[in-house]
Amino acid sequence: MTQISNHFENTLENAPETALEWHSAGLGAVLATVVQTWGSAPRRAGSMLVISGDGRMQGSVSGGCVEAAVVFEAQEALQDGQHRLLDYGVSDEDAFAVGLACGGTIQILVEPVGSAMPLDLLQQLVAARAGRQALAYEVNIESGVRRLLHSGYPDRMRRDRSGMEEDGETFVAVYNPPLRLICVGAVHIAQALVPMARIAGYDPVLIDPREAFASTDRFPGEVILDDWPDEAVAKLGLDARTALVLLTHDPKLDDPALQAALAAECCYIGALGSKRTHAKRVERMLAAGFSEAQIGRIHGPIGLDIGAAGPAEIAVSILGEMTAVLRGKAE
Structure with missing residues (x-):
């Protein structure tokens, strides 16, 4: 990798x-x-x-x-x-x-x-x-x-x-430090989001321990870490110029990185999933000891509501929301 x-x-x-x-x-x-x-x-x-x-x-x-x-x-x-x-x-x-x-x-x-x-x-x-x-x-x-x-x-x-x-x-x-996107989950949405984010000024990093997903064939030339997300974000560090996007749908992978982000000052935290999935995520974070204010920083379901259909349009909605939050235009 x-x-x-x-x-x-x-x-x-x-x-x-x-x-x-x-x-x-x-x-x-x-x-x-x-x-x-x-x-x-x-x-x-x-x-x-x-x-x-x-x-x-x-x-x-x-x-x-x-x-x-x-x-x-x-x-x-x-x-x-x-x-x-x-x-x-x-x-x-x-x-x-x-x-x-x-x-x-x-x-x-x-x-x-x-x-x-x-x-x-x-x-x-x-x-x-x-x-x-x-x-x-x-x-x-x-x-x-x-x-x-x-x-x-x-x-x-x-x-x-x-x-x-x-x-x-x-x-x-x-x-300020260059903007950075840490993307947990090397899925189809990430294949569209990563190059879009680079054009918008982000330095992207992919995290996924699943070999079938995190391959150089799927993401040629990209920075890919095959560590478990909690280990990977600890190596990378999280700061106010880092956006974290969670795309795996798997709490075993998403939650450790999410907890690290909630304890840090990431400029954006977004997590893929339905409203029902996000409600369960909120319950897990409350059980882990995070406050409602901390949990309120999570954008879930992720992305602006633009009626996106398909990975590329979802990636556009995510990047749009990241930009709105970064520039203080998010509701």
């Missing part, structure tokens, strides 16, 4: 790792980050694009409107080693030239790695992300002073919101 990995699959969210990789390979690397937006900007503050010295890029700062202009500025920044603040909007003639005519304005910070952004600071950031540590990256736009903070900006960290502070000089980029 595939070993536990800290590799972040989602190419839109691993800009720091990519920048370090390209810099270390001698290609040169520049990080471009949206620091402020006004109006109908296509990407929110904190969105990132990484550009190499040979012109390749990964990520997005505008949905395609200004990337070409940012790449040009990034090459210039690699030459002079200075950070720069770029503004694009419909009132700017240059913005019309690159196609930003959607009624919004964006401000982008461009930082060449190894000069404006110190290499050791980027290495610390990547190491912290690999260890699932939450960090805030603080940049003073005027002075160029940068630092990583393990504490501070609690409201930004909780809301996962990067942006400029009221002083107009300090930009704070929130680096």
Whole structure:
């Protein structure tokens, strides 16, 4: 089975790792980050694009409107080693030239790695992300002073919101640990849910001790743990950036992982089954000593009620509910 990995699959969210990789390979690397937006900007503050010295890029700062202009500025920044603040909007003639005519304005910070952004600071950031540590990256736009903070900006960290502070000089980029999906039960729904979740920014892990289900033929390239769920979640650890989805219908497999999640701070807990099945699950959790408030965190039956039929549509409903809970939109 595939070993536990800290590799972040989602190419839109691993800009720091990519920048370090390209810099270390001698290609040169520049990080471009949206620091402020006004109006109908296509990407929110904190969105990132990484550009190499040979012109390749990964990520997005505008949905395609200004990337070409940012790449040009990034090459210039690699030459002079200075950070720069770029503004694009419909009132700017240059913005019309690159196609930003959607009624919004964006401000982008461009930082060449190894000069404006110190290499050791980027290495610390990547190491912290690999260890699932939450960090805030603080940049003073005027002075160029940068630092990583393990504490501070609690409201930004909780809301996962990067942006400029009221002083107009300090930009704070929130680096919460990457989202992770732990899926107990390598069933048909999981075959649809896992790739969908990766596209949405989750790093998925499958847990199933049943060899017939948890096979690389059914889940090529996926991280699969064939341990019993309680042992597997203990290895992985559960935190506020982890969603747990239980799909086996078997209390022997689901309940140990569920109990671990109820004692932790998972951002989402969902369990497959009918209302009758969930009622029995609630009884078991009460008997195990969990409070009604703790048990109330379980989303069961799992997923949004969209009239889903078949594994793929059920997976859509689950991912939709995960997103709603994560963004504070769930009822």
